[in-house]
Amino acid sequence: MTDSCYCHEAGKMAAECDDLGTVFRSVGTSFGYEDIETKFARYKEFKSTWCRSGKKVNFQITDYLAEAGPEVLGDFALSLYMKIARRGDGDIYGPRLREYLVSDAFLERNQPLYVKRSRNLSRSPRGDNFDLRDTYDNLMATGMLGESRNVSLNWTIKENRMRVGYCSTIMHVVAISSLLDNMNVPEHVHEYVLYHELLHLEDGLSSSRRHHTAEFRAKEHLYPRWRESEDWLRRLAAKKVDLLRS
Numbered sequence: 041m042t043d044s045c046y047c048h049e050a051g052k053m054a055a056e057c058d059d060l061g062t063v064f065r066s067v068g069t070s071f072g073y074e075d076i077e078t079k080f081a082r083y084k085e086f087k088s089t090w091c092r093s094g095k096k097v098n099f100q101i102t103d104y105l106a107e108a109g110p111e112v113l114g115d116f117a118l119s120l121y122m123k124i125a126r127r128g129d130g131d132i133y134g135p136r137l138r139e140y141l142v143s144d145a146f147l148e149r150n151q152p153l154y155v156k157r158s159r160n161l162s163r164s165p166r167g168d169n170f171d172l173r174d175t176y177d178n179l180m181a182t183g184m185l186g187e188s189r190n191v192s193l194n195w196t197i198k199e200n201r202m203r204v205g206y207c208s209t210i211m212h213v214v215a216i217s218s219l220l221d222n223m224n225v226p227e228h229v230h231e232y233v234l235y236h237e238l239l240h241l242e243d244g245l246s247s248s249r250r251h252h253t254a255e256f257r258a259k260e261h262l263y264p265r266w267r268e269s270e271d272w273l274r275r276l277a278a279k280k281v282d283l284l285r286s
């Protein structure tokens with residue numbers, strides 16, 4: 041059997057959760073593992089890693105699940121073991137886990153933690169020129185989007201040029217590049233980027249790696265000034281516009 045290692049260094053949690061080890065050991069036994077170690081790790085993203093050698097496996101589980109109950113952890117353990125064994129359809133979110141991930145309890149605990157761990161977030165919707173809460177309200181008023189629950193709106197600290205929008209669908213966190221928070225960039229450009237990111241949020245937790253499907257593009261093109269906005273973003277990326285700070 042070949043070894044596979046996806047292990048990263050991570051700090052040990054102050055209080056280890058007993059449930060975690062118990063659940064992972066009980067599920068792992070049915071997959072033939074004899075030596076199973078688990079601990080929570082403080083990754084910024086919702087990710088877990090493992091190191092496997094024969095019948096031994098060592099997991100570092102995202103600490104965003106530190107308050108999850110044994111049933112949710114059981115679902116998660118099962119999906120990870122299935123993934124290691126390359127069984128199943130690759131959907132990492134089982135029904136109970138999925139229900140937990142979209143709960144208020146999960147978001148209330150983890151969204152602030154995620155924002156704190158993200159070094160490039162302004163932690164405020166208020167920019168120098170535009171307030172993302174106003175932009176959000178304007179978009180909602182168009183009726184093109186459903187209401188997003190508890191979304192955290194942020195500008196980036198760095199003026200990202202290539203990746204002008206970011207969305208964590210699991211944490212309900214959206215960030216728009218502060219490059220667009222400029223009087224010389226038309227207001228519809230950042231509005232369009234926010235619209236794009238909110239569409240991702242509306243799509244919810246997807247196990248698919250394909251995010252920009254034809255269906256997604258069709259919805260994106262419902263934004264009246266999408267073509268003009270795309271054109272602006274292309275010119276910004278190519279540094280073809282001179283943006284003097286206002």
Ligand SMILES: [Zn+2]
Nearest residue numbers: 236240251252
């Ligand atoms: Zn996208």
